[in-house]
Amino acid sequence: MSQNQSAKTAPAEARVTPMMAQFIEIKTANPDSLLFYRMGDFYEMFFEDAEIAARALGITLTKRGKHQGEDIPMCGVPVHAADDYLQKLISLGHRVSVCEQTENPAEAKKRGAKSVVRRDVVRLVTPGTLTEERLLDSGSNNYLAAMTRLRGGSLNNDSVYGLAWIDMSTGTFQVSETDDLRLAADLAQIAPRELILPDSLLQENDIRQTAEQSGGSLSPVPRAFFDSATAADRLAHYFGVKTLDGFGTFSRAELSAAAGILAYVEKTQLGERPPLDPPTREAGAGRMLIDPATRANLELTRTLGGEKQGSLLATLDRTVTGGGSRLLASRLAGPLVNPDEISRRHDAVEFFLENEMMREGLRQTLKGAPDMARALSRIALQRGGPRDILSIAQGLSAAREALEQTGSIQGSIPAEVTTARASLEAAPHELGAELVQALKEDPPLLKRDGNFVAAGYNSDLDELRALRDESRKVIARLQAEIAEELGVRSLKIKHNNVLGWFIEAPTAQSDKMVADPGRFIHRQSMAGAMRFTTTELAALESKIASAGERSLSIEMEIFERLAAEIVAAGEAIKAAAQGLSIFDVSSALAKLAQEETHVRPTVDESRAFDIKAGRHPVVERALRVSGGDSFVANDANLGPDKSDDPTGNIWLITGPNMAGKSTFLRQNALIAVMAQMGAFVPAASAHIGVVDRLFSRVGAADDLARGRSTFMVEMVETAAILNQAGDRSLVILDEIGRGTATFDGLSIAWATIEHLHEINKSRALFATHYHELTALSQKLDRLSNATVKVKEWKGDVVFLHEIVPGAADRSYGIQVAKLAGLPTSVVERSKAVLSQLEEQDRQSPAKSMIDELPLFAAFAQTNAAGADGAINPIDTVAEELDVINPDDMTPREALEALYRLKASRNAGKAG
Structure with missing residues (x-):
């Protein structure tokens, strides 16, 4: 029996209406998303979709008829306000299929009085495929990224990963190749809003955790999306070329990722092709590697609470355009490691710093420049309106004016400014003049409303x-x-x-x-x-x-003609938008340098790290806003003693809590980031040898979702540093080992310092409360002690926030506890207990052990030999007895040593 026949014979309440039958058919074809079903001036949702949407959006859930004897849940949103509801659904992780009417009701009636208007899904809306202005953050890229893995590759690794990422709102398209060690850091730099990857890869726990750490919504797709055998052909077909040779050379993994992302775009856009740039290869080695934990600890773009306000980005941002704000964020996310490229950026900042009048005039011009790149993308995708065309017109007008302003300066113009000017010169200024003539000053949002063409343009x-x-x-x-x-x-x-x-x-x-x-x-x-x-x-x-x-018909014709001309000139328009963004970032950083007294750093191929009177940009600004004390500047010199020495120095910093150790650590890391992103830095002077990798272990938080305690998180992050840091790295470590027992923590911190010194040879700042470790400076020639200066006044401690050579003899923890408001009885009891402990432990055994234990390198060789069976366990016990001094040990330490020796003896018997 046919469906129509069954519908005729079924009970009235069980019959499926033609409209509901159409909905079910379309929903069946799009099961993984909420279906926005167009009915007149509303998008309606039914069944489970309606229940989900009603809860998520806080709108009323009603019902419409019956299906199989039960009420059909229904809710709806007005078409004119759909963007607001879409934004909320997308932010909650939902995907939405937009189903539009593909014919008008009059055409449907020609097929019969009860014929249903034809409808079809015209777009799948996901977090990474947004283009609407109201759904996007003007200051952030909206990246859709793809990740795939291949066996073997150009990185001499068994597994190689291909990454591709696009911003559909601007057309950016980049690819890179990475490995297991760099994968998390590279994804953190991209910070995708949505990450697509093969569904089989997502089944692996390690990969899933790394993908989740990127912060984007995860979208698994079939492995066929990433078919490397047909990847090159897919890219060539998309861009209408016979070969990709004109775009550059790409690895198999990069092509696979690029093909996967294009397949996803074609799936979600249903025939519409975003105006993507040809893919460009970003060499991972060209950027400072910053892992996710370090980005979070340093609060580069977001605070630990997830807010932009209070981050380094918010503190630096003086841009006045959306494109400029995105470019600044991109440069901050991926600082350069090529001194020549860094210097070109510094030249541009200095140019705008020296020409203040021109700079301020230019910034006024830029304030009137809309977001041309995003307007162009919407127009190309046929989602644009009259205001997008006006944005192109105003943007091209601003480009012409900016060209005149920057060309009025006598003398040499930096290379970066010259490049930006060239892109503005090539802009389609005649088209811009026509658009200004064609559009009213305040057109409606939607072209269907009409009345957007200026009077006098068409008789x-x-x-x-x-x-x-x-x-x-x-x-x-x-x-x-x-x-x-x-x-x-x-x-x-x-x-x-x-x-x-x-x-x-x-x-x-x-x-x-x-x-x-x-x-x-x-x-x-x-x-x-x-x-x-x-x-x-x-x-x-x-x-x-x-x-x-x-x-209205004539206005539509005019719109389509102008839109076609804009799309035809798309490359030149995008280049002009990029030129304006470069002007915005360079002039904004110049204004920042002038307002905050920042200086131009020297960045070269050396291993230097010499900061004079450095300051923390975020803390300094916060103090000024709050009207608090002025920031205390401090020096830091971690470079080698000789210019040809490839090894860095380590500062071991002691001092009380709240005295400023963590601030000092962070400010030096931030100064390195700022210098290599192309900004001037908050210091009296700065000489930095390129930092290729930045590691930070500052602060602590548990990760209960992954079964990790605070201490476990600390150890995982420390392990990553010790396994990856090299002689060009900058390492910032704070209170390693504090999350466990005293002797365990002291041992871990001790070994970590030796490993950094002997194996990693990195420039490093290491803050600790284990004062015993200061004795290591007597044996490690590149380890220097520094402390935070404090002053005791009438039983209280005064923090001077000044870093000076030397070591702290105490932590002042009880004084800090008193400042925090602990009850007086607790403070006094703490003092009594501390006095007894200090009396019993006048001389720490750790200091004498430092004198007697072999250095890390020698110990490591001995340990390796033991693993091969070359060392007799009896000899090991004897060696340990030689370094024990019973007179310096407390009863508990002596008992622990005895158990340790007994265990070594038993291990020898077992062997």
């Missing part, structure tokens, strides 16, 4: 608008002309729904019209009056009746 349109908007005046003028010609003052031109427009005159004065039937056509005789029409009046009536429709 036919002007005439139709006059008929539409001034029809009464046109009729009155015609009435006056005929009345004067015929000498009938009481002649009127009237309108009704039966005759339309007609001429009415008294019967006694209608003889001239009756005598001229070729011109005046009799329509109706009334008691005492006659009614006529004329060819002119009939034509005018037809024009008036269709004027609104025809004027």
Whole structure:
């Protein structure tokens, strides 16, 4: 039995209406998303979709008829407000299929009175495919990223990962290749809003955790999306070329990721092709590697609470355009490691710093420059409106004005400024002038509303608008002309729904019209009056009746023509938008440097790290805003003693809590980031040898979702540092080992310092409360002690926030506890306990052990030999006995040593 036959024989309450049958069919084809089903001026949702959406959006859940004997849940949102609801659903992780009417109701009726209007899904809305202005953050890229894994690759690794990422709102398209060690850091730099990857890869726990750490919504897709065998052909087809040679050379993994992301775009956009740039390869080695934990600890773009306010980005941002803000964020996310490229950025900042009047004029111009790149993308995807065309017009006007302003300076112009100017010179300025002439100053949001073309641009349109908007005046003028010609003052031109427009005159004065039937056509005789029409009046009536429709049609034609011209000039427009963004970032960083007294750093290939009077940019600004004390600047010199020495120095910093150790650690890391992103830095001077990898272990938080305690998180992050840091790295470590027992923590911190010194050879700042470790400076020649200066005053501690050479002899923890408001009884009891502990442990055994234990390198060799069976366990016990000094040990330490020796002896017997 057919579906129609079954519907006829089924009970009335169980029958599926044609409209509901259509909904079910379309929903079945799109099961993984909420279906926005267009019905007139609303998007309706039914069944489970309605229940989910009603909860998420806080809107009323109603019902519409019955299906299989049960009520059909329903909710809806107005079409004109759909963007607001979409934004909320997307932010909650939902995907939405937008189902539009593909024909008008009149066409449907031609197929039958009860025919359902044809509908189809025209777009799948996901977090990474947004282009609407109201759904996007103007200051952040909205990246859709793809990740795939291949066996073997150019990185000499068993597994190689291909990454591709696009911003559909601007057309950016980049690819790179990475490995297991870099994968998390590379994803953190991209910070995708949505990450697609093969569903099989997502089943692996390690990969899933790394993907989740990126912060984006995860979208698994079939492995076939990433078919590397057909990847090159797919890319060539998308960009309409026969070969990719003109775009550069790409690895197999990069091509696979790029093909996967294009397949996803084609799936979600349903035939519409975003105007993507050809893919460009970003070499991972060209950027400072910053892992996710370090980015979070340093609060580069977001605070630990997830807020932008209070981050380094918010503190630095003086940009005035959306494109400039995105470029600044991108540069901060991926600082450069090439000194020449860094210097070019510094040259541009210095140029705008020295030319203040020009800079401020330029910034005023940039404030009026809309987001051309995103407007262009919407127009190309046929989602644009009159305001997007106006944005292109105003942006091109700003480009022309910026070109004139930056060209008025005498003398040499930096390379980066010259490049930006070249892109502005190549902009389609004639098109911009036409767009300004064509558009009203304040057009409507939607093209279907009409009335966006400026008066005087199209004579036919002007005439139709006059008929539409001034029809009464046109009729009155015609009435006056005929009345004067015929000498009938009481002649009127009237309108009704039966005759339309007609001429009415008294019967006694209608003889001239009756005598001229070729011109005046009799329509109706009334008691005492006659009614006529004329060819002119009939034509005018037809024009008036269709004027609104025809004027909208002409405006649509104008819109489509202008949109086509904009898309044709898309490459030049995008280049001009990038040029304006470069001007914005460089001039903004110059203004920042002037306002905050930042200086140009020296960045070169050395291993130097010499900061004079460095300051923490975020803390300094917060102190100023709050009206607090001025920031205390401090020096830091971690470079080698000799220029040809590839090894860095380590500062071991001791001092009380709240004295500023963590701030000092962070400020030096931030200064390195700022210098290599191309900004001036908060210091009196700065000489930095390129930092290729930045590691930070500052602060602590548990990760209960992954079964990790605070201490476990600390150890995982420390392990990553010790396994990856090299002699060009900068390492910031704070309170390693504090999350466990005293001796365990001290041992871990001790070994970590030795590993950094002997194996990693990194430039490092290491803050600790284990004062015993300061004795290591006597044996490790590149380890220096530094402490935070404090002053005791009438039993209280005063923090001076000054970093000076030397070591702290105490932590002042009880004084800090007193400042925090602990009860007096607790403070006094703490002092008594501390006094007894210090009496029993006048000399720490750790200090004597430092003198007696072999250095890390020698110990490591011994340990390796033992693993091969070359060391006799009895000898190991004897060596340990040689370094034990019973007179320096507490009873508990002596007992622990005895158990340790017993365990070593038993291990030897077992072997």
